[in-house]
Amino acid sequence: MTESDKMTASFNPQxxxxxxxxxxxxxxxxPSAPELLWILRIVESLPMFEGYDRERIQQISRTxxxxxxxxxxxxxxxxxxxxxxxxxxxxxxxxxxxxxxAADGRARTxxxxxxxxxxxxxxxxxxxxxxxxxxxxxxxxxPKAHGLD
Numbered sequence: 001m002t003e004s005d006k007m008t009a010s011f012n013p014q015x016x017x018x019x020x021x022x023x024x025x026x027x028x029x030x031p032s033a034p035e036l037l038w039i040l041r042i043v044e045s046l047p048m049f050e051g052y053d054r055e056r057i058q059q060i061s062r063t064x065x066x067x068x069x070x071x072x073x074x075x076x077x078x079x080x081x082x083x084x085x086x087x088x089x090x091x092x093x094x095x096x097x098x099x100x101x102a103a104d105g106r107a108r109t110x111x112x113x114x115x116x117x118x119x120x121x122x123x124x125x126x127x128x129x130x131x132x133x134x135x136x137x138x139x140x141x142x143p144k145a146h147g148l149d
Contacts, residue, residue, distance in 0.1 A: 014052045015060050016084035017093055018043065020118070022064045023077060024097040027114040038103035042096060074114075078121040090122040095132045102140035 011019070021039045025031035043049045043057065067073035067080075085093060097118060101111045119129045 011080050011084040013085050013089060014049055015056060016081045017048065017089070017096055018057055018060045019064050019077060020081055020093045020097050021100045022061045023068065023074075024100040024111060024114060026061075026064060026068060027101075028108045028110045032104040034104040035100050038100055042099070048092070074117065078118070082122070090124060091128060091132065094118055094122060094124055094129060095136070098133055098136035099139065102136040105140065105142040 018039070021042065022031070025035035025039065039057075043052060043054060064077065067077045070076065081093065094115070097115060101107050101115060115133075118124075119126075
């Protein structure tokens with residue numbers, strides 16, 4: 001059993017949320033510094049991660065990378081996320097992924113496709129998902145995009 005196999009066998013809800021965030025950051029192959037920093041800020045500040053062993057973040061990120069390199073890895077990742085998270089946290093997972101995508105000010109096509117797949121896999125209501133996306137866009141508005149320097 002590899003380290004990734006051990007991690008996926010013992011995913012907890014916090015691990016699943018981190019996996020979703022890291023998958024969003026890694027969806028365009030190279031996570032940006034703002035995306036990675038935002039993941040760390042989320043883990044440091046949200047009550048959901050209170051008492052969480054931050055040493056697991058690196059292991060989870062490796063697990064996500066390993067899964068994404070497999071042919072059906074994204075499906076496997078979503079299966080693990082659904083198994084680890086109660087349905088009441090599906091929107092939270094989506095919101096965190098949206099925040100990570102928005103953190104660097106650029107939502108690339110591949111990132112948007114991942115979010116679309118996540119919406120479908122988690123069976124999120126389209127209006128709820130749109131509100132979550134709009135909130136992320138508003139929180140991460142960049143001054144230059146609005147003519148402010």
